[in-house]
Amino acid sequence: MKLSTRGRYGLKAMFDLAVHDGEGPVPLRSIAERQKVSDHYLEQLIAELRKTGLVKSVRGAQGGYMLAHKPSEITVGDIIRVLEGPLGPSDCVLENKPILCNNADHCITKMVWEKIQVSISNVIDSITLQDMLDEHKKKV
Amino acid sequence: MKLSTRGRYGLKAMFDLAVHDGEGPVPLRSIAERQKVSDHYLEQLIAELRKTGLVKSVRGAQGGYMLAHKPSEITVGDIIRVLEGPLGPSDCVLENKPILCNNADHCITKMVWEKIQVSISNVIDSITLQDMLDEHKKKV
DNA sequence: GGGAATCCCTATCATTTTACTTGGAATTAA
């Protein structure tokens, strides 16, 4: 019941981009260094975030990555879903296309997984990068 | 962000025991058959539930397993924690002994993982096997 | 134009975890 490094590194990277929002393209290398993460690995993650339109890239020297939207318009859920796939503690309650067992109609454990799924969704969909920035400023 | 089969099979088995609560020992084989699960594998799971005192066993012929407490006194959280280990989407918010990164004081993503952790805990600690039985009766 | 910085893409790989399977010893009711 843990997130993989994909979701965790990905959120760190996106928060890093949010901190530098408006300062022009941020090179991957510098994100990886600040967040203490393998840069080649992070590259794969950020590629997916780019393909789904959460970040923009600028190629060539002085290039890098930028948020594609305002921090207030990107939720933690957006990021995690891209990197971890559809959410849900069991296949029968996956967000998009649940894979039902042949007993789904009468399965009581499914009710439990649904409640967990909903509560996780509520949390991650309610936190934006802006919320994290605000929290960050309070701490400093 | 999925539970493993350990937690899922374990809850199924415990619910099965709850359904047969008060009827004497239930053989593992019959649980495994009803829940369509490898019996040897389930044996390993139920062994852990026994060691932590959630189920009792009766050895020998006509033996089997029984809940060690009333269904109203066993929560989903009790079961899942035994089988999946301490809960938490990231090591830095594991329930018992979080493994903090060297940046834990200033890490903002940690705040997010904490909120997820709390919301999952709230759900699984609030559902008892009795609740599941009640739901089950409604459905039939 | 050349070189450096950077993104982009594909493939490979070691390790760990998962989800079992195998085999048999110990216990007990009938």
Added chain:
DNA sequence: TTAATTCCAAGTAAAATGATAGGGATTCCC
């Protein structure tokens, strides 16, 4: 005594994880 059952310890195939390797494409800057 035998069949049913729990109990225990190892082994194992497949998948997932968390990278690494290597090189091509693009763009800024001198």
